[in-house]
Amino acid sequence: MYKAKILQKIKSVAEAHKNKANDESFVGSSGKKLAKGYTAQLEQFRKVFDFKKLGFRSLNKKPKEDAIIDHHNLTLEDFSYEEITANYRSAFVDPGRKAVFTAAIGLETERHEIRRCSTKEYYHMTGSTRINTELERKKANCTIKDIESNIPSCKTGSPEHYKIYTTYILQLLGTLFSFYGSDMGETRFRLYQGQQACCRYNVEHAC
Template sequence: LDPGRTHVFTATIQHEEGNLETRRCSEKERRCYSGVKRKACQIEKLKLRTGIKTIETGFPSAKTVDMEKTNAYVTYDLINIPRLFRFYDEKSAPFRFYDYQGRQRSNAEMANILINGGKKYNKTKQSRKQRKK
């Protein structure tokens, strides 16, 4: 998205004279449909529990021309790479798959909103919890 743009799409159609229908989906709604925030929180908790977060935040900068700082980066990387490989092995594949599923779900929901209103614009398709708001 461009800076300052908050909606992924905005569609307007006029069925009859004076009957203007506008459907839109914001970036925040798209992220909610895909479940990005919830999964990111789960991964952050897992990183904290296993100590990976401290390793990742402790990395010295790789963007330098100073040879001593470059050597410090490479040394830190070589010391901690086995722990990072253990964390990011095949056990992390479900995280990527769930992200893929979330992207597919959000794309389908946005297409549903654009084509026939989806749950957002159709009161009969909304869950009871959403209607009480």
């Protein structure tokens, strides 16, 4: 929000000075070369746009929520074991080969709660399993399945084999584009929504 206000005011100032091409204050408008280096260019920029006149004390001012956590370099040594057990619920998250994540809840050494999301659950929650089934059914009703099954491998060090692959793709590019065209836009969007919803659900239930 803060950056948006700055950009809006910069735009209004630029529009106000649009017809003042000979104004000495504008960078390059008087025939002067652009200064070299970030610091020098920033000074030229600030000569054109006076942020104090625009109502901003500093270009580098941070939002309030970011300023609250500034200069707080907390480490594990800043917390005691008693404070952690009394005020926090510790969770240790680690990715796995067969699971999207595995979370261990609590600090008990003998028994603690385990929460995980397997890759099978992830694909089901995102909707990709259902979408892929429908896609394979559509491919079977046309020539796309046969075309994709016969694509030569592009993983080769032979120029001749790679030329065969390139020629095959170029010959059938129009057919592939017609199948994976704008009609697939809604499907991709639904899949994206499923991925976002699944990530949000896992974050909320992991801890």
